[in-house]
Amino acid sequence: MAVSAHRGAPLSPEEIYATALRLIDAGGVEGLSMRKLAVELDVNPMSLYHHIDSKTTLLQRVCALVGAQLSLPPDDGAPWPQQLRALGHACRASARRHPSLWLYAQSHPEVTGSDHRLWRALDRILTAAGIGPDDLAHARKALFALLSGFILGETTGALDEQGGAADLDETFESSLDFAIAGLAAFHR
Amino acid sequence: MAVSAHRGAPLSPEEIYATALRLIDAGGVEGLSMRKLAVELDVNPMSLYHHIDSKTTLLQRVCALVGAQLSLPPDDGAPWPQQLRALGHACRASARRHPSLWLYAQSHPEVTGSDHRLWRALDRILTAAGIGPDDLAHARKALFALLSGFILGETTGALDEQGGAADLDETFESSLDFAIAGLAAFHR
DNA sequence: GACGTTACCATACAGCGTATGGCTGTAAGT
DNA sequence: ACTTACAGCCATACGCTGTATGGTAACGTC
Numbered sequence: 227m228a229v230s231a232h233r234g235a236p237l238s239p240e241e242i243y244a245t246a247l248r249l250i251d252a253g254g255v256e257g258l259s260m261r262k263l264a265v266e267l268d269v270n271p272m273s274l275y276h277h278i279d280s281k282t283t284l285l286q287r288v289c290a291l292v293g294a295q296l297s298l299p300p301d302d303g304a305p306w307p308q309q310l311r312a313l314g315h316a317c318r319a320s321a322r323r324h325p326s327l328w329l330y331a332q333s334h335p336e337v338t339g340s341d342h343r344l345w346r347a348l349d350r351i352l353t354a355a356g357i358g359p360d361d362l363a364h365a366r367k368a369l370f371a372l373l374s375g376f377i378l379g380e381t382t383g384a385l386d387e388q389g390g391a392a393d394l395d396e397t398f399e400s401s402l403d404f405a406i407a408g409l410a411a412f413h414r
Numbered sequence: 415m416a417v418s419a420h421r422g423a424p425l426s427p428e429e430i431y432a433t434a435l436r437l438i439d440a441g442g443v444e445g446l447s448m449r450k451l452a453v454e455l456d457v458n459p460m461s462l463y464h465h466i467d468s469k470t471t472l473l474q475r476v477c478a479l480v481g482a483q484l485s486l487p488p489d490d491g492a493p494w495p496q497q498l499r500a501l502g503h504a505c506r507a508s509a510r511r512h513p514s515l516w517l518y519a520q521s522h523p524e525v526t527g528s529d530h531r532l533w534r535a536l537d538r539i540l541t542a543a544g545i546g547p548d549d550l551a552h553a554r555k556a557l558f559a560l561l562s563g564f565i566l567g568e569t570t571g572a573l574d575e576q577g578g579a580a581d582l583d584e585t586f587e588s589s590l591d592f593a594i595a596g597l598a599a600f601h602r
Numbered sequence: 603g604a605c606g607t608t609a610c611c612a613t614a615c616a617g618c619g620t621a622t623g624g625c626t627g628t629a630a631g632t
Numbered sequence: 633a634c635t636t637a638c639a640g641c642c643a644t645a646c647g648c649t650g651t652a653t654g655g656t657a658a659c660g661t662c
Binding site for chain 1: 517520521523524526533549551552554556560561563564566567570571572575576577578579584585588589591592593594597598599600
């Protein structure tokens with residue numbers, strides 16, 4: 227099937243995704259171009275379009291790939307604050323591995339919108355925390371905002387530029403304490 | 415001085431900033447190009463570069479312009495929860511007026527980093543709330559994360575796509591309650 | 603051998619930010 | 633009054649982007 231002269235095997239979507247993720251981690255989403263990706267894969271730029279629709283959907287797939295690797299806390303009956311902390315740490319760890327991609331995903335949520343795994347896990351934890359069904363959406367969105375804002379600020383450096391303690395690990399723990407205490411507002 | 419044939423007056427940085435902001439509000443930051451801006455100002459693209467350094471610094475100025483318009487709560491001795499709410503509402507209102515610009519600013523914080531007005535106001539409020547100096551940075555960053563994450567989510571639509579109550583005004587009030595309750599975590 | 607399909611590639615287009623250099627009319631210096 | 637300097641503007645061009653279009657080569661099936 228007219229495999230590339232330079233390469234042994236034909237391209238595959240998975241290979242494209244993995245290479246794109248590597249380039250993104252190395253040079254940021256804005257540093258990724260179809261031409262550079264093609265060079266990295268030793269292929270003509272237009273060859274990529276026989277395996278993916280467009281650069282946008284390529285980024286969607288890569289986001290989904292990273293999202294699927296999130297190790298969310300299992301429903302093992304552990305205390306809810308502990309589970310909430312685990313969920314936070316999982317997201318933050320992934321964001322530190324792929325900062326530019328998370329930044330992109332957070333600015334283009336249509337890309338991640340369909341990943342309801344995270345919301346389901348969060349809802350379960352919040353329910354375990356005694357949040358009633360009427361407040362569930364509010365609590366979930368408040369926690370989403372806090373978590374995603376922290377990741378955003380850490381990724382962009384906005385949290386570093388503010389004065390005060392420079393240890394963001396400690397600040398993250400504090401923010402989790404803050405969140406756990408804040409959930410009291412939903413107990414009426 | 416060889417003023418443009420089509421325009422009566424010469425360009426000014428302020429006119430450029432104002433027009434850029436208008437175009438950004440209409441078509442997003444990613445929809446703004448120097449060429450379109452030039453068309454809007456009835457001028458050759460390269461003429462802009464006699465008044466601004468680059469597109470990047472242009473965006474910085476526009477961000478600063480919007481930031482300066484933020485009406486932060488005055489230090490009038492009002493109860494701190496009320497001041498905290500006012501600060502939150504001020505930021506959210508501005509973000510709703512200029513969503514795309516806020517999205518840009520949040521992803522490029524080097525642009526807004528030098529605007530410490532907000533942090534000073536927040537620190538003042540938190541001190542009034544009884545937060546000790548050791549916890550001030552933690553509390554400030556947690557609140558920054560919550561606020562900026564909410565604005566991010568509302569701007570991109572990530573908060574709409576989640577299920578539950580669709581009224582984001584109400585959710586924002588809930589999040590403020592959540593924040594106020596959460597500050598208890600810093601009282602030791 | 604003919605044919606359809608798959609993988610790949612070459613060329614081209616419209617758009618981007620902006621470096622470079624040139625034109626023109628006003629202002630300042632003498 | 634004459635020269636010089638400069639401010640404001642513009643035309644052209646370079647290298648980059650994503651991708652539409654259409655062509656070519658190798659394969660499986662008949």
